[in-house]
Amino acid sequence: MIKRPRLIYSDAFKSYEFAPDHPFHPLRIELAMDMIRYCNWLKDDQIVPPEPCTREDLLTVHPTGFVDAVHAASTTEVNPLTLRMYGLGTDDTPVFPGMDDAARLVVGATLQGAKMIMEGQTDHVFQIAGGLHHAHRHRASGFCIYNDAAVAIAYLQRQHGLRVAYIDTDAHHGDGVQSIFYDDPSVLTISIHETGRYLFPGTGNVEERGRFDGYGFSVNLPLEAYTEDDSFLELYEQSVGALLEAFQPDFLITQNGVDAHHLDPLTHLCLTTRSYVQIPRLAHQWAHKYCKGRWLAIGGGGYDHWRVVSRAWPIVWAEMNEINDYGPIPEAWMQKWQSQSPVDLPPNILDGEDDFAPMPRRAIITDKNRTTLQRVMRDAQKLVAERHTNE
Amino acid sequence: MLVEEIMERNIHYVGPEASIWDTLMLSNEKRVRHVPIVEDGKLLGIVSDRDLRDVSPSTLVDGDTLLLRSTKVKEIMHTNLITVHPLDAMEDAARMIYDHRIGCLPVVQEDHLVGMVTTSDLLHAMVDVMGVSQPGSYIEIEVPDQPGALLEVATIVKEQNTNIISLYITPGKREGYRIIVLRVATWDPRAIIDRIGQAGYTLLFPVCFLNQGGVK
Numbered sequence: 001m002i003k004r005p006r007l008i009y010s011d012a013f014k015s016y017e018f019a020p021d022h023p024f025h026p027l028r029i030e031l032a033m034d035m036i037r038y039c040n041w042l043k044d045d046q047i048v049p050p051e052p053c054t055r056e057d058l059l060t061v062h063p064t065g066f067v068d069a070v071h072a073a074s075t076t077e078v079n080p081l082t083l084r085m086y087g088l089g090t091d092d093t094p095v096f097p098g099m100d101d102a103a104r105l106v107v108g109a110t111l112q113g114a115k116m117i118m119e120g121q122t123d124h125v126f127q128i129a130g131g132l133h134h135a136h137r138h139r140a141s142g143f144c145i146y147n148d149a150a151v152a153i154a155y156l157q158r159q160h161g162l163r164v165a166y167i168d169t170d171a172h173h174g175d176g177v178q179s180i181f182y183d184d185p186s187v188l189t190i191s192i193h194e195t196g197r198y199l200f201p202g203t204g205n206v207e208e209r210g211r212f213d214g215y216g217f218s219v220n221l222p223l224e225a226y227t228e229d230d231s232f233l234e235l236y237e238q239s240v241g242a243l244l245e246a247f248q249p250d251f252l253i254t255q256n257g258v259d260a261h262h263l264d265p266l267t268h269l270c271l272t273t274r275s276y277v278q279i280p281r282l283a284h285q286w287a288h289k290y291c292k293g294r295w296l297a298i299g300g301g302g303y304d305h306w307r308v309v310s311r312a313w314p315i316v317w318a319e320m321n322e323i324n325d326y327g328p329i330p331e332a333w334m335q336k337w338q339s340q341s342p343v344d345l346p347p348n349i350l351d352g353e354d355d356f357a358p359m360p361r362r363a364i365i366t367d368k369n370r371t372t373l374q375r376v377m378r379d380a381q382k383l384v385a386e387r388h389t390n391e
Numbered sequence: 392m393l394v395e396e397i398m399e400r401n402i403h404y405v406g407p408e409a410s411i412w413d414t415l416m417l418s419n420e421k422r423v424r425h426v427p428i429v430e431d432g433k434l435l436g437i438v439s440d441r442d443l444r445d446v447s448p449s450t451l452v453d454g455d456t457l458l459l460r461s462t463k464v465k466e467i468m469h470t471n472l473i474t475v476h477p478l479d480a481m482e483d484a485a486r487m488i489y490d491h492r493i494g495c496l497p498v499v500q501e502d503h504l505v506g507m508v509t510t511s512d513l514l515h516a517m518v519d520v521m522g523v524s525q526p527g528s529y530i531e532i533e534v535p536d537q538p539g540a541l542l543e544v545a546t547i548v549k550e551q552n553t554n555i556i557s558l559y560i561t562p563g564k565r566e567g568y569r570i571i572v573l574r575v576a577t578w579d580p581r582a583i584i585d586r587i588g589q590a591g592y593t594l595l596f597p598v599c600f601l602n603q604g605g606v607k
Contacts, residue, residue: 023579091552092578142578198596200578202526225597265581268597303579 005124005320006116007042008109009033010049013129015102018094023266023303024143029128031305031337032313038330039349041318048116050109050129052101053151057111060154061147061180066138070145074100087139103145106130110148113296114155117251123293124284124320128313131255131300133174134201142172142200149253149298150180153187156251165249165290166190167240169279170257170300171267173204173220177255183214185387188247190240192232194260194269195222206375209383216383219243221376224368225268226359229275231366232260235373236275237282242377244290246385252287256280257300258312262356266303270359272351276312277326280319295320306341311349326350394484395477397516398498398506404429407436407465412456414464415443425495427504428468434497434504436468474499475508485513522557527574531596532587536569540592544571547586553577570595 014026036042058067069086072078073095083089096102106129113125132144140146149166156162166181166189168174174191181187196202210218221235244252258276260269280297287295297316302309311329318324326349338345346355359365403421405414407428414426418440426443428436446467448454475484475496484496488510498506518524534540541560548555554576563569575583588594 196526197523198529200526200528266579 003120003122004043004046005126005317006046006048006113006122007036007317008048008050008113008125008127009129012050012105013109015098016106016129017102018096018143022094022143024301025305026129028302028305028309029299031310032128034336035310035314035329035333036317038333039314039318041314041321041323048112050105051112052104053108053111057151057155058104058107058146060158061150062137070103070140071100074098085139087136087141088145093140093143093145099145103132106132107146107148107151110152110296110298111155113298114152114251117294117296118156118160124287124295125297126317126320127296127298128317130298131170131257133168133170133177133255133257133300134172135176137180141176143301144176147176147180149177149255152253152296153177153181157186160250162186162250163247164188164251164253165244165247166253166255167283168192168255168257168300169236169260170255171260171264171269172199172257172301173201173222174255175201175203178203178208178218178220181214182210182218183212185210185213185217187214188217188219188243188249188384190219190221190243192221192236192239193223194225194227194267198225198268199266206372213387216380216387219376219380221372223269223372224365226270226361227365227369228270228359228362229272231369232269232271232275233278234366235369236279238373239377239380240282241286242381243384244286246381249290250292251294252283252291252296254280254283254295254297255300256297256313256316257302258308259301259303261302261304261308261312263304263308264302266301270356272356273311273315273349274351276315277319277350280316284319306337306343307346310337311346315349392481392516392520393477394475394479394481394498394508395506397481397512398477398508399512400506402427402429402504402507404504405464406430407463407468409464410460411443411446411462411464411467412459414438415447415459418443425507425509426464427497427507428464429504432503434472434474434499436465436470437472437495437497438464438468439494442467442469472497476500477505481513481516484508488513520557521559522574525556525574527556528577528580529596530573530575530580530584530587531594532571532573533563533565533568533593533595534571536563536567540569541571543590544573544587544592547590548573548575548583550586551577551582553580553583
């Protein structure tokens with residue numbers, strides 16, 4: 001029996017909406033899903049509707065006070081000071097009606113993806129609405145309420161005793177997942193992101209490496225602003241591959257934020273679809289090489305909904321299904337959406353070679369990133385491999 | 392910020408009769424480069440770790456520490472002292488360290504030594520002032536060196552109901568201009584950036600042609 005990849009989706013994901021003009025808008029998911037369908041990359045039996053997680057599932061990661069506050073704020077007025085304490089009620093992460101249900105659905109879907117893989121239904125799952133990597137144990141942050149990846153990782157650890165590798169290529173630092181497993185050597189978190197000098201959450205320095213038993217199991221590669229494909233891919237390929245070899249994970253989770261693209265309005269990295277083809281392609285290979293194929297891909301950031309998210313997430317799904325002729329954007333998709341888009345839509349799934357002018361100071365940016373890579377990799381493999389064999 | 396806000400109050404010092412050896416040990420143990428010599432609370436002199444090493448035997452020969460143990464620190468201490476007052480400004484202290492090419496300033500109040508300020512303390516204070524210890528969305532704007540520019544920029548930030556994490560102004564790279572460096576407390580600074588552009592100021596960071604999306 002061929003175990004076909006699964007995609008977790010239903011329109012219920014649209015309930016995770018802070019405000020009509022908020023950048024983390026469910027339209028992102030809708031545009032990407034529509035593209036996948038119009039490209040004919042999805043069979044009906046590959047779609048699995050999401051199920052919400054339970055309170056107990058949340059409590060494997062989040063404390064009761066926080067879970068209760070989110071629940072209360074979804075239905076009644078809660079003291080603004082209490083909300084602030086939990087990172088809620090800000091302009092970035094405002095409270096909205098039904099917030100608790102919407103957030104539980106996202107967490108449930110990611111957990112479901114991990115369970116489907118462990119129960120042998122499939123090897124690869126794409127949870128397009130997941131990737132809420134800024135949520136901390138005790139507080140919401142940066143559009144993220146609960147940490148879906150952390151709940152799935154906690155399940156994999158407790159129910160199956162697995163070692164999990166979490167790779168985060170969102171342009172923002174994966175601070176929530178890192179902090180939740182900061183002293184845990186059974187979870188390797190690797191985050192490649194724009195340096196915190198210029199944007200939130202400000203963390204993700206090379207020196208953040210974990211603590212106690214987990215020292216060496218948090219890895220950060222902060223990139224210079226205006227980093228382009230070649231330099232990004234150099235760091236991605238040379239760090240992640242070597243670290244996975246040292247760690248020998250049982251399960252791979254990738255956070256596929258696509259806000260490092262040239263067109264993204266919230267960050268200053270300058271990738272193109274060339275990176276967004278290569279990121280899941282290598283992840284796919286690593287999943288087979290180290291994890292018996294177990295690969296759960298989750299979404300993440302991405303704020304140019306029309307031109308970037310609509311193309312980059314379908315590429316993740318195509319890679320899972322070993323589809324690699326991307327071609328032009330289907331005419332029907334174009335007709336459906338162009339009139340609503342405030343910007344001209346690109347003609348093809350992939351960016352053209354010359355779509356973007358080279359960035360000024362490319363050489364020095366590349367050199368700085370390479371220096372970062374060297375600083376990280378000087379002893380990163382050794383730290384992970386030593387602890388691994390000492391267990 | 393005043394010296395009293397950034398100075399180290401927990402001072403490691405010796406008396407004038409202490410041996411050079413004891414002073415050297417204190418410097419090593421407490422990891423301080425400058426040891427003040429104090430009697431009855433009054434500052435008599437100072438020695439640096441370099442002064443102490445200068446009088447120590449080379450590690451390449453079998454040195455005898457007898458002389459270090461028998462010589463008093465008052466024999467080698469500097470007495471021509473440059474000190475600051477707790478109410479001096481941090482930037483004045485920085486200026487003195489820079490002008491005199493020294494690494495540390497004893498803080499003296501009513502003839503008594505009350506603290507020490509080192510270059511690291513000053514750097515640390517500067518990092519705090521720049522707000523680097525807190526996250527923020529970074530914006531760098533070139534403005535004409537005229538009254539009102541800062542007010543206009545701050546008003547734009549306020550109109551978006553956003554907090555300013557830190558702000559500093561540097562001399563511009565061009566004659567007649569200054570650079571305002573702002574860090575604002577929002578993940579999505581697009582509205583602020585757009586309005587700063589509309590007000591006619593030049594954005595140095597982020598370079599605006601990159602963000603073609605604009606406010607949706």
